[in-house]
Amino acid sequence: MKAQVICAGQAVLDCITRGREETPYKPNVYRADSIRLHTGGDAVNEAMALRSLGVEAAVVCGLGDDIPGRIIREELNRAGVDTERILPLSSDTPVANLMVAIDGSRMSVNSRATRLPGLTIPPEAVRGARVLSLASLFRPPLEDPDQIASLVRAAREDGAIICADTKLPLVSGMGLEGIRDILPLIDYIFPNEKEAEYYTGRSAFPDMARRLTDLGVGCAVIKAGPLGCYVRGQGEEYALPAVPVERVIDTTGAGDNFVAGFISGLLDGVSLRECAARGLRQAARAITRIGGA
DSSP states (O other), X not given: OOOSEEEESOOEXXXXXXXXXXXXXXXXXXXXXXXXXXXXXXXXXXXHHHHHTTOOEEEEOEEOSSHHHHHHHHHXXXXXXXXXXXXXXXXXXXXXXXXXXXXXXXXXXXXXXXXXXXXXXXXXXXXXXXXXXXXXXXXXXXXXXXXXXXXXHHHHHTTOEEEEEEOOOSSSOOOGGGGTTTGGGOSEEOOBHHHHHHHHOOOSHHHHHHHHHHTTOSEEEEEOGGGOEXXXXXXXXXXXXXXXXXXXXXXXXXXXXXXXXXXXXXXXTOOHHHHHHHHHHHHHHHTTSSSOO
């Protein structure tokens, strides 16, 4: 079936270690509750979450001809995600080590493979869907202003809704000024609270959201983890609380799942408030299991 949503951005194989002991049980050996491999990366997480919600999704990312790349592709195919737009990497597929604490908080270790050297997404790869989600805005392969502009304009020519899920830059130092002329073409932007503060220079949610919409973005949705989200756009402005869960297992990919839930609402034509509520419900489901997809 034709994809309703194209998710463009990063693909990563996550090695998730949950509940590692504080001290080794014998010299240089630690035990953990679990160590598992999971597909990851913002574009992959979003596409997999959308498929779980019954949305036809395609992913545009780079994968190497290696074991991690083959695992990710196989899992995407198993989930029913359209993989025809995946691009070959001349380097290794990125692999991340994620250390997840018992309370669900996490830290990660990434390698230089996340720089995705030489990867450029052609504009035709993002055409033909109702929604284009720039799932890793300001991270490779979406850290070059010309690359971002070419994709946004191509999708807009097809009448697509443009969504952008931001990331903190790795080394480029890129910010909103670098794509100022493109911001009015972005319908929805989804920074988390740290990203919103970094990109806007503001510390309060209303000020962050106002700065983003003042720059031309149609609607700013700030993801705030346990505080829920803050929404400004379409003549509306409000905070919504997070959906309570009995136990947080792993927060990996919670933001990507929020975006997927939100986009499913856009496709169904529900209200802005209900789109955000769907995002919060999907994020709540995501944090009760290990892995972001």
